[in-house]
Every structure is written in structure tokens, then in C-alpha cells.
Amino acid sequence: MLPGRETDTDARQRARPDPFRRHGEQVFLGDVGTSGGLLCDEHSRVLDVNGDPIPGLYATGNATASVMGRAYPAGGASIGAACVFAYIAGNHVAAWQKQ
Numbered sequence: 001m002l003p004g005r006e007t008d009t010d011a012r013q014r015a016r017p018d019p020f021r022r023h024g025e026q027v028f029l030g031d032v033g034t035s036g037g038l039l040c041d042e043h044s045r046v047l048d049v050n051g052d053p054i055p056g057l058y059a060t061g062n063a064t065a066s067v068m069g070r071a072y073p074a075g076g077a078s079i080g081a082a083c084v085f086a087y088i089a090g091n092h093v094a095a096w097q098k099q
């Protein structure tokens, strides 16, 4: 699309505004499990803004950014990764507690 040129979609949008906007919500399209979240390292430790692990804070599942990046490769990618990284977190906590 050329900058500044209105498309048919723009015109239809103006004629029929997004109903969710009236309620203070804006709706964005996204693939399953790719809408961002907490960043974690390979031990499921949550990273701070500098990329350093926050001691004792672990996360997995929907609360975290997808390990698959911005794509959802196939069914099971969400639950599979959630379970695997929960298991990894549990083992890491156990090893950390033994120190």
C-alpha cells in the first residue's frame, strides 16, 4: 500500500468501527502462544531487564514468552514446552536447594 492511501479495508473500518474499542479494548491478531511474556533462561529462571536471572523466580507456560519465537509450529507446542520447562525448573530448584 502506498503511504497515505486509503484501502477498502480502511474505508470499511471507518464505516463499521471495531466494537471492542468502545469498551477500551483493542484486539490484535496473534498465533497461539506467541503473544510474549516473561523471558527465561535455559533453567526456566526469569530474566530481569539486563538479562540476568532473578534468584528464586521461575516461570513456564502462558506466563512466559514462547521458546518457539513468533510462530506456533504445531499442536502440543504450548503444553509440551510448559511441562518440559516446569520439569527443568523443578530440577534446578532442587539442585539449588542442595547447595
Ligand SMILES: Cc1cc2nc3c(=O)[nH]c(=O)nc-3n(C[C@H](O)[C@H](O)[C@H](O)COP(=O)(O)OP(=O)(O)OC[C@H]3O[C@@H](n4cnc5c(N)ncnc54)[C@H](O)[C@@H]3O)c2cc1C
Binding pocket: 033, 060, 061, 062, 063, 075, 076, 077, 078, 079, 080, 082
Ligand atoms: C481452546 C484452547 C485450545 C488449546 N489447545 C492446545 C493444544 O492442542 N495443544 C497445546 O499444546 N496447547 C493448547 N492450548 C494452550 C494450552 O492450553 C496452554 O498453553 C496451557 O494450558 C498453559 O498452561 P499454564 O499452566 O501456563 O496456564 P493455564 O492452563 O491457563 O493455568 C493457569 C491457572 O492459574 C489459575 N489462576 C489464574 N490467576 C490466578 C490467581 N490470581 N490465583 C490463583 N490461580 C490463578 C487459573 O485458574 C488456571 O488454573 C490451548 C488453549 C486453548 C485456550
